[in-house]
Structures are given as C-alpha cells and as structure tokens.
Amino acid sequence: MLDEEYRPFFREDHRLFRDQVRSFLEREIEPHHEQWERDGVVSRDAWLKAGAAGILCSSVTEEHEGPGGDYLHNAVVIEEMAYVGVSGPGFWIHSEMVVPYIETFGTAEQKSRWLPQLVSGEAIGAVGMSEPGAGSDLRGITTSAVRVPEGWRIRGQKVFISNGQLADLVVLAAKTSPKERSSRSLSLFLVDTSLPGFRRGKNLDKLGYHAQDTSELFFDDLIVPEDALLGNEGDGFSQLIHGLARERISIAVSCQAKAEYAFRQTLAYVKERKLFGRGLGEFQNTRFRLADLRTEIAVGRAYVDQMLVRYIEGGLDAETAALAKLWTTEMLGRVVDACLQLHGGWGYMREFPIARAYADARVERIAGGSSEVLREIIGRAVVGGER
Ligand SMILES: Cc1cc2nc3c(=O)[nH]c(=O)nc-3n(C[C@H](O)[C@H](O)[C@H](O)COP(=O)(O)OP(=O)(O)OC[C@H]3O[C@@H](n4cnc5c(N)ncnc54)[C@H](O)[C@@H]3O)c2cc1C
Incomplete structure (x- = not known):
C-alpha cells in the first residue's frame, strides 16, 4: 500500500x-x-x-x-x-x-x-441481472416471474454471472410485468439453486479472472415460494439503483488498490531489470513514467478515501458512486497498460503478475455499469434529461 x-x-x-x-x-x-x-x-x-x-x-x-x-x-x-x-x-x-x-x-x-x-x-451468493440480450439495458430483461398458486414461476436465462458455478443463492432480477419496460416492471427474487428447474450452463472462458467462475444460468419453469420475493413486487429497479451504488464504490476501492499493486510490481521489476549496461530504472523515460503513475495513484488514493468517508457517513448518492467507478476504472486501465509496457515482453507472459493484472483490469470498465453507462448517469445529473 x-x-x-x-x-x-x-x-x-x-x-x-x-x-x-x-x-x-x-x-x-x-x-x-x-x-x-x-x-x-x-x-x-x-x-x-x-x-x-x-x-x-x-x-x-x-x-x-x-x-x-x-x-x-x-x-x-x-x-x-x-x-x-x-x-x-x-x-x-x-x-x-x-x-x-x-x-x-x-x-x-x-x-x-x-x-x-x-x-x-x-x-455462496451471486447476482443475476445480465442476460444475453440485456446488460446495460436492464429494462430489456426477458426473464419472467409469473404468479402461480405455489408462489412464482420463473422462466429465462442469465449470462456472465460471477460465482455462477458455485452459487447456492441467486439474487435474481425478473420481469413481473413481462410485457412492460416501465420502472415498476422488475422485481428481485432470492432463488435457492437447489430447486428443480435451476440449471447451470458452462463456465465461460474469459480474457482474465481465470480463477473466478462466470456462468450462464437457466431457469426452466422454476417455482419459488411466495416469500422468495425481495421487498415488494415492482421495486426491482429502485433496489438495483441502491445496490449498484454500493457495488460501484466497492469497485472503486478495488481498482485503486489494484493500481497500487501494479505499480509496486513494476517498481520491483525496473529495479531488477538490466539493459544496455544499465538498470531499467535509470532511464529518464522510466523515471518519468513512474513519477506520473505515482502521482496519478496518489491523487486516486485521496479521491477514493474521500468517497469511502462519504459512504460510511451515509452521504453517497448514485451519481457520486458512478463518478468514483468511472474515474478509478479508467485510471486502472491507464496504469496497468503503462506498467505492462515497462515490463517489455515479460509483461505479456502470464507467469508475471502484471500480465494477469492487465487482463483482469479490462473488465472493470465494462461490468457493474460500463464507462459509457456511467457517463450517461453523470451527464444526465449534470445537464438533465431522460435516457
Ligand atoms: C467477467 C464479468 C463478470 C460479470 N459479472 C456479472 C454478475 O455477477 N451479474 C450480472 O448480472 N452481470 C455480470 N456481468 C455483466 C456485466 O454487468 C455486463 O457485461 C455489462 O453490464 C454490459 O452489458 P453487455 O455486456 O450486455 O454490453 P451492452 O450493454 O450490449 O453494451 C455494448 C456497448 O454499448 C455501450 N453502451 C451501453 N449503453 C450505452 C449508452 N446508453 N450509450 C452509449 N453506449 C452505451 C456499452 O458501454 C458497451 O460498450 C459480468 C460481466 C463480465 C464480463
């Protein structure tokens, strides 16, 4: 640290x-x-x-x-x-x-x-929002939950679900008004994966995060009891907005620490590596790159810590959480790219921690609200207007 x-x-x-x-x-x-x-x-x-x-x-x-x-x-x-x-x-x-x-x-x-x-x-818990046809556009979810005498009948498919191969519980987003796109059409359910009708698809082959299971999940007319509904019918969107703010702060905390890790790995490497009869760290380019990264990471640390304090004091709204995720994930992308470059070809080898850090970092600008979605949220808060 x-x-x-x-x-x-x-x-x-x-x-x-x-x-x-x-x-x-x-x-x-x-x-x-x-x-x-x-x-x-x-x-x-x-x-x-x-x-x-x-x-x-x-x-x-x-x-x-x-x-x-x-x-x-x-x-x-x-x-x-x-x-x-x-x-x-x-x-x-x-x-x-x-x-x-x-x-x-x-x-x-x-x-x-x-x-x-x-x-x-x-x-083990997982969150099931994304579908093959609906990631950023959660109103496009087609997984449905229909009332039946025993509770709710769930039908549909999810994709990219982290912890999906292991999950015993899925917090599932499903349409309770399947034909609508309104903000009241979605509800959340606590789905016990031991119930009949739940099926895991394949463990997806990813660019990074190789040790983390990310899966397709299928719900084939799975019946959950009435009390599997979380909160009230139709509260799904507002619950997700609440949950996503916390998710985004946690991603910001993680990405800041990952940037510090990448920097530390790189500092150790440039102190060891010799070329042209000199240490890699003796080149002015190396020192300037590291100085810039050090500065950017220090600014990030001050910013993330301020967000942490605001969060624990209860004063963090969805827009601020979006700002924190947008900036830190983009910063991490810049840092791991520059750090990998300083490793030369060894940086491209998975046996080096920076190669894994680089591959892992790429998803941070996509999952949990892509940078484009976050710019929409921030832009709307700044200038106003509907999405
Ligand atoms: C490793 C991994 C783990 C994940 N874990 C989970 C999980 O546990 N649970 C879960 O539910 N989901 C999970 N996801 C899914 C993730 O949240 C989605 O991938 C993400 O929300 C983007 O959705 P999409 O992939 O459908 O892309 P799309 O929504 O199709 O986006 C395609 C492109 O369009 C851009 N775009 C979207 N909206 C706009 C806009 N308004 N204006 C301009 N451009 C826009 C996007 O930024 C992107 O560049 C995971 C994904 C990955 C890769």
Whole structure:
C-alpha cells in the first residue's frame, strides 16, 4: 500500500483485521490460486475457511451470526485481495452485492434463513441481472416471474454471472410485468439453486479472472415460494439503483488498490531489470513514467478515501458512486497498460503478475455499469434529461 499513514478513518480494529486478512490470504488463498486459475473456479473449501476466519460478510450483525463490523472491514478485504493480486474468490460479490440486498430489503425470515449461511460460507451468493440480450439495458430483461398458486414461476436465462458455478443463492432480477419496460416492471427474487428447474450452463472462458467462475444460468419453469420475493413486487429497479451504488464504490476501492499493486510490481521489476549496461530504472523515460503513475495513484488514493468517508457517513448518492467507478476504472486501465509496457515482453507472459493484472483490469470498465453507462448517469445529473 502507498500512503498508509494518511488513512486516519481506519480504526485500530480495522488495522488488526487487515493483519488477519493478510495472513489468511497468504495461508489459504495465494498457495492455491494458480491451481484455481487452471480449474476456472475456487474450491468450496476456501469459502468455508474464509467464513470460519470471519472474512466474509463483515458488516452482517451478530444477530445473524456475522462479525458485526462495518463497511470499512469489507473495504479492507477488498484492498488486501488486490494487494496480493488474487482475483479468483468472488468474496466481494457475495459480501458487497448479495448480502446488502438481503440486509436492506429482506424480511426477518429471509435474513434468518440466508445471512448465517452466507457468513459461514456454507452458502455462496451471486447476482443475476445480465442476460444475453440485456446488460446495460436492464429494462430489456426477458426473464419472467409469473404468479402461480405455489408462489412464482420463473422462466429465462442469465449470462456472465460471477460465482455462477458455485452459487447456492441467486439474487435474481425478473420481469413481473413481462410485457412492460416501465420502472415498476422488475422485481428481485432470492432463488435457492437447489430447486428443480435451476440449471447451470458452462463456465465461460474469459480474457482474465481465470480463477473466478462466470456462468450462464437457466431457469426452466422454476417455482419459488411466495416469500422468495425481495421487498415488494415492482421495486426491482429502485433496489438495483441502491445496490449498484454500493457495488460501484466497492469497485472503486478495488481498482485503486489494484493500481497500487501494479505499480509496486513494476517498481520491483525496473529495479531488477538490466539493459544496455544499465538498470531499467535509470532511464529518464522510466523515471518519468513512474513519477506520473505515482502521482496519478496518489491523487486516486485521496479521491477514493474521500468517497469511502462519504459512504460510511451515509452521504453517497448514485451519481457520486458512478463518478468514483468511472474515474478509478479508467485510471486502472491507464496504469496497468503503462506498467505492462515497462515490463517489455515479460509483461505479456502470464507467469508475471502484471500480465494477469492487465487482463483482469479490462473488465472493470465494462461490468457493474460500463464507462459509457456511467457517463450517461453523470451527464444526465449534470445537464438533465431522460435516457
Ligand atoms: C467477467 C464479468 C463478470 C460479470 N459479472 C456479472 C454478475 O455477477 N451479474 C450480472 O448480472 N452481470 C455480470 N456481468 C455483466 C456485466 O454487468 C455486463 O457485461 C455489462 O453490464 C454490459 O452489458 P453487455 O455486456 O450486455 O454490453 P451492452 O450493454 O450490449 O453494451 C455494448 C456497448 O454499448 C455501450 N453502451 C451501453 N449503453 C450505452 C449508452 N446508453 N450509450 C452509449 N453506449 C452505451 C456499452 O458501454 C458497451 O460498450 C459480468 C460481466 C463480465 C464480463
């Protein structure tokens, strides 16, 4: 980490937690990551160990068998994973996307049923929004949920779902007014993947994030009980707007830490590499590039930390979360590109951490709201107008 000393909002308990997370990652995650990259998925055992170590769902209260921490504990997990370059375990999707939907909109029964299992890692969560024909355009979702005497009948398909091969629970976006595109046409459901009618498609072959499972999911007339509905019928869009703001802040936290990781890897490399009888770091071009990157990362750190403080104080709106995601993901793209360049051909080899960091970083400008979608959100907030 750079500039650690300038982060006074982290309390002593956060610092102790950071040490625990770091040693957990060194012990239980890093040694297995290459194997998981080959497997295309992280082992369930790692999830259970993360649960036992208190790494999952930091903000869940003790009432639901959680660690009773706050958002900054979650941020610590996100940062520490980035600082060791492990992108396989989809812990943040589980802790930062799935859990907040249940905490914010779930009934007492839904919370008691799902939160303890998510905390322990016995249940793994995923969020199912995107479809082959609807990613940015969520109003175009065609997965439907129709009322039947037993509850809801769900029919449709999702794609690109992180944790999709492992998921025991999917927070699913489905049209409850299938023919409409209005803001009241969508609802969210807590779908138990052990129910008949749920089917996993293939684990998709990606450019990066090789250890993370990303899947197609199919819902073939799957019947969920009435109480699988999250919140009220028709609340789906407003729930997603709420959830996406948190997702975007978490992506910003992650991308800032990933840029710092890429920089550190590159600094170590240029200090070692010799060419033309000199060290790579002795070339003025290298020093100037690193000076620019160092500056950009330091500015990013100040910005992300300000966002973190605003978020924990409760003052972060959807537009500001969009700004944070847009800037940090674009910054990460610039940083990993320049860092890879400084590695020369070795930077293109997957055995070097910068090659993986480069491939992993590319998706950050696409998933969770692409840069174009975010510019639309920010632009509308600035100038006004409908999308
Ligand atoms: C590795 C990975 C993990 C993912 N994990 C999940 C997950 O867990 N759950 C989930 O639901 N989804 C997930 N996604 C899906 C992701 O959120 C979508 O890929 C993303 O929202 C973009 O949708 P799309 O791929 O359909 O692209 P499209 O929406 O078809 O976009 C195509 C292009 O059009 C641009 N565009 C879109 N809207 C506008 C506009 N208004 N103006 C101008 N240009 C525009 C886009 O920026 C893009 O460049 C994941 C994707 C990947 C790659």
